[in-house]
Amino acid sequence: MRNLVALLILFGCAYNTDFSDGKTFVGVRYQNSPLGEGVAPDADPLMRFDAFDCTTFVETVLADGDVKKLNKIRYKNGKVDFINRNHFIETDWLKSNSDIVENVSHKFGKTDIRTVVIDKKSWFKTVHNIDVDFVPETANLEYIPYENIGDLELNKTYVVLFVADNPKIRDKIGTDLAIVHMGLLLPDGVLRHASSEQGMVVDVDFKDYVLQRQRTKTNIGIVILEIK
Numbered sequence: 001m002r003n004l005v006a007l008l009i010l011f012g013c014a015y016n017t018d019f020s021d022g023k024t025f026v027g028v029r030y031q032n033s034p035l036g037e038g039v040a041p042d043a044d045p046l047m048r049f050d051a052f053d054c055t056t057f058v059e060t061v062l063a064d065g066d067v068k069k070l071n072k073i074r075y076k077n078g079k080v081d082f083i084n085r086n087h088f089i090e091t092d093w094l095k096s097n098s099d100i101v102e103n104v105s106h107k108f109g110k111t112d113i114r115t116v117v118i119d120k121k122s123w124f125k126t127v128h129n130i131d132v133d134f135v136p137e138t139a140n141l142e143y144i145p146y147e148n149i150g151d152l153e154l155n156k157t158y159v160v161l162f163v164a165d166n167p168k169i170r171d172k173i174g175t176d177l178a179i180v181h182m183g184l185l186l187p188d189g190v191l192r193h194a195s196s197e198q199g200m201v202v203d204v205d206f207k208d209y210v211l212q213r214q215r216t217k218t219n220i221g222i223v224i225l226e227i228k
Contacts, residue, residue, distance in 0.1 A: 021157050022061040022184050022192050025201045028052055030194050035074070041128065042082050046071065054182050055089075057194040057201055058159055061184065062100060062227065073097055083124075083132060089161065089179040090139040091118045101159055101225040108152055108224050109144040114163055116141060116178040126174030141178050145221040146214045152189070152206075159225040160185040160206075166218035185224065 019025075031051035036042030047067040052060065063069035072078040075085050076096050086092035094103070105111050120134035143163045162181040169177045183193025191206040213219040 019061045019063075019065050021186060022057065022201070025049070025052065025057060025060070026192065026203060028194075028201045030196050030199045030201070032196070037080055037082055037085075041130070046080065052194040052201060053196070054194045058182050058184060062097075062159075073100070083130075087123075088118045088120070088177075089182070090116050090141055090177075091120075091137045094139075100228050102228060103142055103223055104158075104226040105142050105144050105222070105224045109148040109150060111142045111148075112145050112221070114141045114143055114165060114178050114220065115139070116176050118177075119175040122174035139178070141223065143221040143223045146210060146219070149210060149222065152185075154185065154187045154189070156187060157227065158185045159183075159227060160191065161223035161225065162213060162219065163221045163223060164218050165220050168218075179223075180219075 028049070029051050030053065032053050033042075033056075034044055034048060034051040034053060035046065035056050036044030038044070038046055047060070047065075047070055049060070049065070059070060059073050063073055068078075071080055073086075073093075073096075075081065076092065077084075086096050094101070115138065117136050117138050119136045121132055121136075124130045124132045124134075141163065143161075160183055161179045163178050164180045165178070166180075169180075181193070183191050185191055185206060189206050190203045191209050192201065192203050194201045195204075210222070
């Protein structure tokens with residue numbers, strides 16, 4: 001059944017190049033870290049349409065399903081290499097993709113700043129047992145605290161990032177982390193995202209999802225990115 005779904009998706013993608021809202025991929029299964037460089041240390045393919053995690057779903061939509069565009073989004077200067085990948089949204093991804101997305105959180109609610117220190121050297125060693133030479137990098141991330149989110153008036157699709165402040169993450173992966181999830185926020189108030197909990201790309205009510213995340217104190221707010 002999964003192979004049939006994958007074939008149908010691939011066939012559809014060949015004739016439908018409008019991935020602007022990700023609707024093409026609703027129902028596609030969730031898989032953690034489904035993309036790689038095609039070679040070790042991450043031998044997963046550069047691009048696929050049969051499985052997503054939250055980040056690769058958004059990236060594939062932003063790339064319109066084009067592998068060259070996707071590589072430019074996923075890697076600094078488009079150079080495909082595991083070490084060169086934009087692993088961290090806070091310090092890598094947002095900076096590398098400033099030409100296609102912009103943080104416009106201040107337009108939708110009173111914002112705050114989450115200061116995060118990304119220690120890539122420690123992360124590479126702790127998670128991947130790879131020795132690299134990076135110095136810790138600080139990012140000041142503007143976000144809307146959950147209590148400041150009102151009724152959002154949206155006239156187009158945005159990328160939404162979900163922000164946390166959880167010391168246990170730091171202990172587990174060797175670095176602090178602010179962005180723990182992402183998806184697409186649609187004009188009708190729907191969040192379209194690759195959900196590990198539901199095991200696929202799904203549509204959910206954004207307000208309900210926010211209320212659900214608020215129940216955990218370490219979840220603190222959202223970032224809204226305008227797609228240029």
